[in-house]
Amino acid sequence: MLDAGLNRPARNGAEILRDPRLNKISAFSEDEREQLGLLGLVPEGIDSEDQQIARVRMQLSRKTSALGKYIYLTSLLDNNETLFFRVLMSDPAAYMPIVYTPTVGEACQKFGHILRRPRGLYLSANRRGRIRDILRNWPEPDVRFIVVTDGERILGLGDLGANGMGIPIGKLALYTACAGVPPQVTLPIVLDVGTNNQELLDDPLYLGLRQPRLRGAEYDEMIEEFVMAVQDVFPRCCIQFEDFANINSIPILARYRDRVCCYNDDIQGTAAVAVAGIFGALRILDAKMAEQTFLFLGAGSAGTGIADLLVKTMMQEGVSEAEARQRCWFVDSKGLVVASRTELADFKKPYAHEHPPVPDFLQAIEELRPTAIIGVSTIAKAFNQDVIEAMARINERPIVFPYSNPTSRSECTAEEAYTWSDGRAIFAAGSPFAPVELNGQTLVPGQGNNVYIFPAVGMAVYATEAERVTDEMFIVAARAVAEQVSAETLATGLIYPPMADILKSSLQVAKRVADYIFDVELARIERPANVDELIEASVYQPRYRSLI
Numbered sequence: 001m002l003d004a005g006l007n008r009p010a011r012n013g014a015e016i017l018r019d020p021r022l023n024k025i026s027a028f029s030e031d032e033r034e035q036l037g038l039l040g041l042v043p044e045g046i047d048s049e050d051q052q053i054a055r056v057r058m059q060l061s062r063k064t065s066a067l068g069k070y071i072y073l074t075s076l077l078d079n080n081e082t083l084f085f086r087v088l089m090s091d092p093a094a095y096m097p098i099v100y101t102p103t104v105g106e107a108c109q110k111f112g113h114i115l116r117r118p119r120g121l122y123l124s125a126n127r128r129g130r131i132r133d134i135l136r137n138w139p140e141p142d143v144r145f146i147v148v149t150d151g152e153r154i155l156g157l158g159d160l161g162a163n164g165m166g167i168p169i170g171k172l173a174l175y176t177a178c179a180g181v182p183p184q185v186t187l188p189i190v191l192d193v194g195t196n197n198q199e200l201l202d203d204p205l206y207l208g209l210r211q212p213r214l215r216g217a218e219y220d221e222m223i224e225e226f227v228m229a230v231q232d233v234f235p236r237c238c239i240q241f242e243d244f245a246n247i248n249s250i251p252i253l254a255r256y257r258d259r260v261c262c263y264n265d266d267i268q269g270t271a272a273v274a275v276a277g278i279f280g281a282l283r284i285l286d287a288k289m290a291e292q293t294f295l296f297l298g299a300g301s302a303g304t305g306i307a308d309l310l311v312k313t314m315m316q317e318g319v320s321e322a323e324a325r326q327r328c329w330f331v332d333s334k335g336l337v338v339a340s341r342t343e344l345a346d347f348k349k350p351y352a353h354e355h356p357p358v359p360d361f362l363q364a365i366e367e368l369r370p371t372a373i374i375g376v377s378t379i380a381k382a383f384n385q386d387v388i389e390a391m392a393r394i395n396e397r398p399i400v401f402p403y404s405n406p407t408s409r410s411e412c413t414a415e416e417a418y419t420w421s422d423g424r425a426i427f428a429a430g431s432p433f434a435p436v437e438l439n440g441q442t443l444v445p446g447q448g449n450n451v452y453i454f455p456a457v458g459m460a461v462y463a464t465e466a467e468r469v470t471d472e473m474f475i476v477a478a479r480a481v482a483e484q485v486s487a488e489t490l491a492t493g494l495i496y497p498p499m500a501d502i503l504k505s506s507l508q509v510a511k512r513v514a515d516y517i518f519d520v521e522l523a524r525i526e527r528p529a530n531v532d533e534l535i536e537a538s539v540y541q542p543r544y545r546s547l548i
């Protein structure tokens with residue numbers, strides 16, 4: 001006998017209770033209790049799914065810290081996957097700040113301290129040469145999505161080594177909660193290549209390798225071994241690279257994007273959410289993208305990724321590449337990125353325009369008079385009062401996107417941006433901020449976070465079994481996100497679809513991207529008569545199935 005729909009041998013009651021994919025805690029039916037040997041192992045009372053959700057909410061409300069709520073929800077995922085996703089999907093706007101930014105940042109910082117039960121796969125530098133075999137230890141046979149990090153740039157918190165595992169776990173929970181990708185096809189992975197974070201190396205509870213980060217050829221060989229092992233063991237799998245330092249993220253994407261099904265979320269997903277946000281802002285401004293001047297604070301993976309996609313989008317609208325690049329300017333840790341600088345990384349060079357050196361961001365604003373500032377610097381409070389006031393003096397409606405995560409690294413808060421601009425800023429931040437009351441008006445900040453993109457693109461790639469992930473798919477996704485923002489939503493200042501509707505909007509985006517994947521013949525399945533129905537039929541439902 002097989003477990004219903006899971007293709008696994010049936011278990012006895014005690015085993016079922018220990019399997020998070022089968023466990024219903026207090027919601028087993030009378031027949032299941034009788035037939036599966038569960039009598040006595042669970043209390044007599046039988047809960048409905050709604051009663052179970054009410055209990056979870058009550059228990060969560062008694063946790064006084066965000067980290068306490070994170071630990072509780074993670075334990076629920078380890079105990080009863082269906083209930084976890086039912087709770088998450090019942091109110092994504094409420095629960096996302098717990099399982100994702102900002103709380104996941106704190107959870108990663110303390111990952112070794114809060115560990116209850118390991119989740120995902122740890123591939124360590126010590127196990128090089130054996131990655132294929134270790135992938136085969138994963139119990140699910142058909143993994144379709146891996147989110148992998150080496151932990152070197154976890155949000156804006158820096159090198160967190162193997163503690164970075166919290167990020168793949170959180171991102172993959174959102175694949176399911178925000179776009180319905182079935183959890184059994186997802187696999188979180190950390191490549192434990194050591195850490196240069198001395199605090200972690202000195203922490204007796206740190207669980208990663210206690211050695212400096214692997215670099216150079218040895219590192220590249222390990223990445224190659226990993227990518228090729230995934231092709232062998234999970235041939236239909238897409239790899240999402242997440243939170244690598246830019247010295248590695250950019251070359252890795254360049255090396256593999258045309259060879260295997262993969263993408264980098266910090267580069268491409270972030271870029272798409274930024275382009276979507278700019279489309280929303282342009283509707284408020286009634287202006288064109290090529291009329292804007294974008295000034296970035298931070299010229300790393302996220303910043304140059306956003307600029308590259310803005311350039312591609314402007315080119316689709318008939319602007320030349322040179323003109324489009326000229327609309328994008330960067331300030332990094334050494335000041336304005338200009339042609340005379342000799343130490344620039346290759347990925348910054350396309351944006352190193354002719355201009356005298358400018359040491360700081362505020363002066364760059366005064367000289368370049370940008371219409372938009374985008375913060376991807378990890379520097380909290382860098383958009384200070386002088387910066388916002390300068391933007392509000394130069395522009396009737398300045399675009400202000402402090403995208404750095406988590407909240408503790410945000411370049412400014414929503415309240416600061418609105419207050420210092422007299423409520424005129426068009427604002428979106430990487431982490432969530434509550435609405436702000438100003439001069440009798442309620443202003444609703446958007447969450448400019450790649451969560452609007454990666455679950456939706458993931459669903460499209462999953463349902464179509466796409467061979468490759470291209471930049472054009474991200475432009476399609478960006479346009480689809482922007483199109484779902486109604487005029488009423490826009491009137492509140494919100495330039496993204498409401499987070500409460502993220503599942504609905506992600507499925508719309510997934511349909512558009514899936515259509516595009518079939519159009520460009522990158523699908524590995526035949527085009528169905530109705531692509532929308534294909535997506536709908538692929539969506540995971542967090543419902544208990546009968547186990548008998």
Ligand SMILES: NC(=O)C1=CN([C@@H]2O[C@H](COP(=O)(O)OP(=O)(O)OC[C@H]3O[C@@H](n4cnc5c(N)ncnc54)[C@H](OP(=O)(O)O)[C@@H]3O)[C@@H](O)[C@H]2O)C=CC1
Pocket residue numbers: 153154155156157245246265266267270273297298299300301302303331332333334375376377378379403404405406409429430431448449450451
């Ligand atoms: N909202 C979202 O969806 C996303 C947000 N992010 C956030 O963006 C941030 C950056 O990520 P990522 O681009 O991958 O990181 P990188 O490390 O690749 O880039 C950081 C950039 O910030 C610059 N920087 C550092 N300090 C300063 C300073 N004092 N003044 C000006 N610039 C400075 C660095 O300069 P230099 O090059 O000189 O070292 C570098 O160019 C993170 O906080 C991350 O959480 C990332 C992805 C998605």
Ligand SMILES: CC(=O)C(=O)O
Pocket residue numbers: 154155156243265266404405430449450451
């Ligand atoms: C959101 C995200 O991917 C980051 O901050 O890195």
Ligand SMILES: [Mg+2]
Pocket residue numbers: 155242243265266
């Ligand atoms: Mg990231």
